[in-house]
Amino acid sequence: xxxxxxxxxxxxxxxxxxxxxLTIGCHMLAARWTSxxxxxSTGRTSPHPLNTYHLALLQGDKQxxxxxxxxxLEAAGAIKIDAEAKPPTVVRLEDVRVEDGLEAAVxxxxxxxxxxxxxxxxxxxxxxxxLLEDELYAQDLLVPSAxxxxxxxxxxxxxxxxxxxxxxxxxxGVSLHRPVGLLFFILFISFVCSFIHRVPNKRNxxxxxxxxxxxxxxxxxKATADSSAKSQLSSQDLALAAALFGTSAxxxxxxxxxxxxxxxxxxxxxxxxxxxxxxxxxxxCGG
Numbered sequence: 001x002x003x004x005x006x007x008x009x010x011x012x013x014x015x016x017x018x019x020x021x022l023t024i025g026c027h028m029l030a031a032r033w034t035s036x037x038x039x040x041s042t043g044r045t046s047p048h049p050l051n052t053y054h055l056a057l058l059q060g061d062k063q064x065x066x067x068x069x070x071x072x073l074e075a076a077g078a079i080k081i082d083a084e085a086k087p088p089t090v091v092r093l094e095d096v097r098v099e100d101g102l103e104a105a106v107x108x109x110x111x112x113x114x115x116x117x118x119x120x121x122x123x124x125x126x127x128x129x130x131l132l133e134d135e136l137y138a139q140d141l142l143v144p145s146a147x148x149x150x151x152x153x154x155x156x157x158x159x160x161x162x163x164x165x166x167x168x169x170x171x172x173g174v175s176l177h178r179p180v181g182l183l184f185f186i187l188f189i190s191f192v193c194s195f196i197h198r199v200p201n202k203r204n205x206x207x208x209x210x211x212x213x214x215x216x217x218x219x220x221x222k223a224t225a226d227s228s229a230k231s232q233l234s235s236q237d238l239a240l241a242a243a244l245f246g247t248s249a250x251x252x253x254x255x256x257x258x259x260x261x262x263x264x265x266x267x268x269x270x271x272x273x274x275x276x277x278x279x280x281x282x283x284x285c286g287g
Contacts, residue, residue: 019166026162030155039205051100053102054136057132060246066116067251070254071248076096085115142207221245222244
């Protein structure tokens with residue numbers, strides 16, 4: 001029975017050919033299933049507008065949202081970055097009044113200088129970031145968790161038997177002192193790729209459309225990110241630039257080992273058409 005399940009009637013070259021074909025087929029099917037998650041939708045809507053930090057989560061991740069908040073607070077004079085500290089830390093300066101929940105949580109945790117990692121792990125900051133993410137799910141801009149779970153189940157259904165067959169033949173080959181290098185290589189690649197298929201783009205088609213709309217509308221914001229005109233930007237525009245385009249001098253200061261491709265800024269056109277619209281309109285038009 002075991003010999004039949006492990007296809008022992010197939011000699012090494014024939015088994016490898018069949019197994020490679022099965023592997024390619026499984027990965028093509030898995031890629032198709034994962035790409036279809038982009039179309040998943042709950043059909044829900046929400047009247048709440050998106051803000052800069054929602055956009056940062058859509059475009060990047062929680063760290064980008066936190067960095068965008070720090071950019072806003074730094075530009076408003078509420079904090080500064082101590083780049084000499086190891087690691088670099090965020091230091092609170094003036095007692096600036098803020099209305100945003102994430103910004104308030106950041107300031108509340110700056111009773112002493114803290115690194116980016118320490119801020120990200122603060123309970124109140126984590127809670128605000130989780131709330132922002134929940135609001136994106138409520139607006140049907142992220143792939144629903146149920147769809148991700150269902151996709152993972154289908155992936156287990158095809159990769160479980162595939163990897164099980166390969167591991168069984170590998171064990172038999174090793175016990176019989178037969179060459180198993182190629183089979184091991186195929187197994188390793190399949191194992192790695194099976195996990196890659198489980199990490200789809202978190203945005204669904206609605207979230208993707210909103211991000212692309214904002215990137216197009218605020219193109220001038222990025223164009224000025226590499227110019228000296230960024231000093232003319234408001235703190236809200238600077239934060240939006242960091243959220244949409246992921247570049248800021250602050251990020252470079254807090255993560256010196258990570259390269260960054262410029263600051264966040266805006267030209268006069270963005271200051272009028274998108275700066276006023278980016279800080280408010282771009283941030284709030286995507287619901």
